Amino acid sequence: MSHRPVVTRIAPSPTGYMHIGTARTALFNWLFARHHGGTFLLRIEDTDRERSTSQATAAILRGMTWLGLDWDGEAVSQFDQKDRHAAVAHEMLARGAAYKCFASQDEIEVFREAATAEKRSTLYRSPWRDAAPATHPDARYVIRMKAPQTGDTVIDDAVQGRVTFRNDLLDDMIVLRSDGTPTYMLAVVVDDHDMGVTHVIRGDDHLQNAARQTMVYDAMGWDIPVWAHIPLIFGPDGKKLSKRHGATGVEEYQAMGYPAAGMRNYLTRLGWSHGDDEFFTTDQAKEWFNLEGIGRAPARLDFKKLENLCGQHIAASDDAALLHELEAYLAVTDAPPLNDVQRDTLSRALYCLKDRAKTFPDLIEKAEFSLNARPVIPDDAAAKTLDPVSRSILKTLTPQLQTGTWTKETLEPFLTDAAAAHGIGFGKLAGPLRAALAGRTATPSVYDMMLVLGKDETIARLNDAAT
RNA sequence: GGUCCGUUCGUCUAUCGGUUAGGACAUCAGGUUUUCAACCUGAGAAGAGGGGUUCGACUCCCCUACGGACUGCCA
Structure with missing residues (x-):
């Protein structure tokens, strides 16, 4: 409950294109930071070396830029902080908040399969949690968080309200992989803390993670940020948004x-x-x-x-x-x-x-009359309006148009009168004019087109159509 | 399976115990018009179901149903 200036961040993982949901999360974080005159940071969560690509990072930057979501400072790479993450993991070890686990991935895999088959909980309890250091083998290990096994972890979420998780249902998550690289669960917490993030606004698929992350904050004695887990976006059919x-x-x-x-x-x-x-x-x-x-x-x-x-x-x-x-x-x-x-x-x-x-695309389509040079090629519907009678009327127009001033105020009565002189309403004349000027039947106002095109171009197009 | 979250018109939403449940998009019907778009007017359209609590529930609680997230040495 501090009054530090607001710091938010968007932390996308560069493993593909930038999802529209990520964009909205970024937008919310940006809006919130800007509203409070705070700071909005961009952190690329690239600790998954297998899947992270520089192309994906570039796509994220392009997407942010297009949407006008300017971030403060440089976009930072989470992977660059790996030494710091490892140091924190070891600090947790030193504090007794974490332990070395020598269980192999295969071992755990076997356990999970059996648990699933027997419909038991797949919650893994490492046998190394309380093992004496003397019994540690000389082998690769991961560092696991020594999570509390009793009581509750409570999240006070600005969107979801107070959410309570039972600690005995959460396992000892891995914070440092056997290759010494940090997992997401550790890296986010360390980075958010180091970057001074005050408000974590993210998808509610992270709601449960908040509980686990709270444990890391607690283990390190750090301030917990304000959580705000926002609902995901679905496709028009209510299903998860997919290709x-x-x-x-x-x-x-x-x-x-x-x-x-x-x-x-x-x-x-x-x-x-x-x-x-x-x-x-x-x-x-x-x-x-x-x-x-x-x-x-x-x-x-x-x-x-x-x-x-x-x-x-x-x-x-x-x-x-x-x-x-x-x-x-x-x-x-x-x-x-x-x-x-x-x-x-x-x-x-x-x-x-x-x-x-x-x-x-809509704008361009409607602007076509102003984009295309002569000759105007009428489409089928427009061509139909250019019958011999209409063409002859257009022909009579051009000499008179030549002498008039080119404003809507003069053009309007002129064309109305011209139509009347031929015994038709302006509506009937507008069709052929559209066809001549734009080659279409659906266009902006005839007057507007004439004004935009100018006198010479208008007359030229009219003559083209009349002959 | 377990844990957690969610559920108001077709869609996005307002409502923070008392409203004829409001608005917007979409739809439909008129109108205006120089075609299209726009615009104007109007119409239809909602509290998932069941229990409580309360003088009174869309609003608070519980159950059910449905939807979703999580359940990785991914993020």
């Missing part, structure tokens, strides 16, 4: 073209609430975020809602930032970059595009 659901990796979401701000908003709201607030900025999230608002039940991913929120964020973005993020999106998907003309036209078109796009 089958389409997207489990953060980078897949980026590649699908969701804006980072929308992603943050959605992920923050998933399992956390601030009254009825649904759409909010990252600044608001930082201002509002607290542990009390975190729910206790797992939440399902809802892509429709994600899209809706993303659409709102795109609409709320300022044009320059939106263009910048769009180009970044293009880059990660290996799409050809925008040329100068496209960038210029698009930046002028954004105002009439961003209200109607939910994702970047």
Whole structure:
């Protein structure tokens, strides 16, 4: 119960891509730290040398960066601290809080199989717990925690409440492997302590670990951090999120073209609430975020809602930032970059595009009229509107358009009158105009397209279609 | 099997013993419109089941059911 400045961390293991659940946990930790003006650290849990890869570490860094979750200081490698971990393990040995166990993996394996077969508890009780040092063989050993076997270990969790575990149901976990490397259970505690972590916000798959880790804190006489075990994220069907659901990796979401701000908003709201607030900025999230608002039940991913929120964020973005993020999106998907003309036209078109796009692919699709150079190739539906009559009307338009001023205020009455002059409503004229200008039947407003395209380009496209 | 956690509209959630159980997404029906999107209006839609405690339970307790996590010299 100290008043130390808040320090949180995200501690992903680099054994694959960055899971969306990890991203949300990172987000919560980041939000909490930023809310309190504290520190948010990134630690790569790479003590599993078999499975850790530098590519996975790079993917984590990319994912964090994309989501805008800036961490303080350098990302640290847990493995780099292995000597410190080993020292703590030996310190525990010296304090009588741990012991050397000479049981081989095979031995334990045999025990577990037998226990499982006989439906007995697989809890392993090492015969070396109380063995006199004189009886120790000259062989490889692991260091096991000498866990209390009676009483309870109580976790006061900021999300889950008070959770009690019976000590006689917990075994003496290994803290140092026979090759001298630390296990996760030891390394997290040592690192969190050394890094001054005050609040451990992580998936509730770690809830039981908190009990075991508490024992290490106690053995070393260290302060226990505030625990906050948050529920896991499920797929839309309520099942554990798997490849089958389409997207489990953060980078897949980026590649699908969701804006980072929308992603943050959605992920923050998933399992956390601030009254009825649904759409909010990252600044608001930082201002509002607290542990009390975190729910206790797992939440399902809802892509429709994600899209809706993303659409709102795109609409709320300022044009320059939106263009910048769009180009970044293009880059990660290996799409050809925008040329100068496209960038210029698009930046002028954004105002009439961003209200109607939910994702970047969506935006690009709707922006096509401004991205593609002549000639405009109409799709089938658009081609149908360009019948001889329509084409002849378009033809009469261009000379008159040539002389008018190019503003919405002049264009609007002009086109309305032109339609009327041919005995049709503007709605009838809009179809062929769309086809000529965009080659589509679904486009932004005709006026907006004309404004974005400019007089010369508009007339050229109209002439193309009329002939 | 054991331990632990969870369970409000289809989905995300509000409610912190007293509400016609609210909002959002989605859905459906209207409206507006220059197509699409958007927007506006409206509708349907929920406390897993059973016991308690209480004047009164979605809210507190117990049991059941269902879901999940953990049960590694993985993290």
